[in-house]
Amino acid sequence: MTGDFVTSPEPILRVSNLTKTYSKRSWFSPGGPPKAALNGISFNLSERETLAFVGPSGAGKSTLVRCIAGRERPDSGDIWFAGEDRRAIQLIPQDPGTSLNPRLTALQVVSEPGAGRRVPELLSMVGLPVESSGAKVTAFSGGQRSRLALARALACDPRILILDESLASLDLPVQAQMVNLLLDLQDRLGLAYILIAHDLGIAGHFADRIAVIDEGRIVEEGPPVELFQRPQHPRTRSLIACAPGGIPC
Amino acid sequence: MRAGGDSVLIRYLARRALHAVLLLFGVSALSFALVDLAPGDYFTDARLNPRISSETVAGLRGEYGLDRPLPVRYLRWLRSAMAGDLGVSLAYNLPASALLAPRAGNTLLLASSALALAWLAGVPLGWWAATRKWPGRILSFAASAALTIPELLMAVMASIVAVRTGWFPAGGHLALPALVLAAGSMPVVIRHTRAAVLEVVDSPFLVAARAHGISEGRLVFRYVLPAAANPLISLAGLSLGTLLSASLLVEVILGWPGLGPLLLEAVYARDVPVIVGSIVISAVFLMLGSLVADVALYACDPRIRVEA
Structure with a gap:
């Protein structure tokens, strides 16, 4: 269930073995060992697809999307995008305002x-x-x-919109309106979404696939219903147990 | 919408004017009280002179109203000050406002020249320091170190340099005191500009704008400079106040005929109308500087307009 996976249509984004490490060293302290934010992440994304990354804080979700959006350089790995203009990958941050x-x-x-x-x-x-x-x-x-x-x-x-917890700051009715709007735009414009979420509820409603990310790795991935009904990894089970509004199945 | 905005501005200015009037009352009353607390008055020296009788001194004190209680003297001064008359200088026997007006003009000329010099050089240097990592840190550190040198010491050093080298006229010329005051306030401008630009450079809206492919020139003029302007505008208003207070000593040392030397003479002579008049004029300058800064902020920042 982990690592590389391929979806049936031709991918527009292919991410392979992405790694990124942060050093804690500074002038005043030698710090601890470097922290691996991304530890060999691979996935594909197709047109009109929504892929949600869920995981605890510090799991590497935001680092991953910043690397994909070109705002940060990964240490190693490949990001292939089926387009020449990187502006076709747009990131909407946590607090869009x-x-x-x-x-x-x-x-x-x-x-x-x-x-x-x-x-x-x-x-x-x-x-x-x-x-x-x-x-x-x-x-x-x-x-x-x-x-x-x-x-x-x-x-x-x-062609790809990255929603980095962009819905988290909105209240529930506005969140629901935004989800409907995003689904409508996906339908009309053929957009692909990468959704970063803490809330499994939103990810379950919105995404075609959910990838659970922990310590810089994808530990489990699959369609929401399958993932919620038969979670394999302890991290997935703990996220389901902790879901504040329950899960949509 | 425009009319609504104008009425908000008028209300805001009216509120500021009311604050200014209250502050001027406070400043003038406090100046009167503090001068009164100091031992002696203008006629103390005359009392020690054996050729002047104590009756004559008492008569003179009565003539100038110095035998009245403090609240009475203050209220009399206040009444005439509201009509534009700051009293009569005891030392010069001239209207205090006639003495103060040209001196205040000179001080304002000096402070505004120094302000212009400090900002014209400080803002580009601060920008430069913000856009370069190590040279920027070194310049910022040097600016911090320069902050520890008091203007008084700078004025003495500048005076020595002027006399030894002959590069500048040593007394009575605008150039030297303006340079000293500008050098004293420039480190603050450099550090604040650097901090303001660094803060904006990391702000989410600039990161987002860059990701939308907006050109660097457009980013600088449409995003970075307007956003960094707020703290700098506030600082400019305060700078005028600090320059005015610093200029008093610098004027004395470098022989600039501003309020500083006049105030010093007035303090030595206990010439109350001139002392209080100088302090009130300095307070007016300070408030005007702050008001101009606030109006500029109001014009530049839409959030302040909403809050106002």
Whole structure:
């Protein structure tokens, strides 16, 4: 169940044996041994697929997505992407609102990546009123800022959207609306999602596959129903036992 | 929406003006009380002079109102100050405002020249320090070390250099005191600019903007500089205040005809109207600096507009 796995359609992202180690040494302390954040992670992702990574804090989930989004360089391993422009992999961070410049208007935020005339279309695509394009980012609520961050990501014509616990800061009804919106966009634009989540409930509702990650390794992977009903690894069992809102099966 | 924004600004300015008036009351009352606490008054020396009778001294004290209790003297001064009259200088027998106005203009000229010099050099240096790892750390450390040198010592050193080398006019010229004051406040500007830029460089919205492929030039002018501006604008307002207080001593040492030498003479002579007038004018400068900074912040930062 661990390591490399292949899905039936042609993958658009192939990650092989990714490793990343952080040193704890500093000028003032020799520190302990280096910590392996990623320890040989491999997976494939296909078009229109949603792959969720779940695991405890410090398991390596955020390091993994930062490496995929090009924000961090892995120590070794390969990331192959079926596209030339890395902007087609877009990351929406944990608190999407903080990723927006508070001095800009919605129009400026969405048009910055070069969307230009497409701004009204992108705003309505994410369910924001076109008339709000002149309002400053600070005038939007938390949920609306998430939609704005999504519109800006869509302005880059992405093929893969990475949601790094991007839904965690939203309250439940807004979370549900965002999940529906993301599923709708996936349907219309053929997007693939990589979802990072603490909450198995969201991952179960949203993802086609769930990969449990622990100490920088994928310890178990499979479709949500299979994973929830027949967990093999102790880490998976403990995550299911600790799921705050229960699991969707 | 615009009208709403304007009314918020007017309310904000009205609140600030009220605070300023209250503060000026406090500053002037405290100055009066502290000068009164010091032993003696302007006529103490005259009392020691055997050729001046004690009746004459008492008459003079009465003429200038110094025989009245402190609250009465303060209220009389306050009433005339509100009409623009800061009283009569005991030492010069001239209206204090006529003495103070040109001196205050000189001090303001010196402080604003030093402010401009410090910021024109400090901001680019701070930016440079933020964008280079080791040279930046070394410059930041050097700036911290420079902070420990008091302006007084710098002024003495500058005076010696000016006399020995002849590069600068040694007294009464703007260049030397402005350079000394600028050198004294520049380390703070460098360190704050570096810190502000470093904070923005790591902010999530800049990381996200970079990931969206926005060009570096656009990132600098649309993201980094406006976001780093807030702490720097506040600092600029405070800088004017610290420059004004530092300038008093520097003016005395380097012979610049500002408020400093006049205040020093007034303190020696217990010339209360000039002392209180100098302090109140300095407080007004400080408040104006802070107000300009606040209005600039209000104009630059949409979050402050919402909070205001």
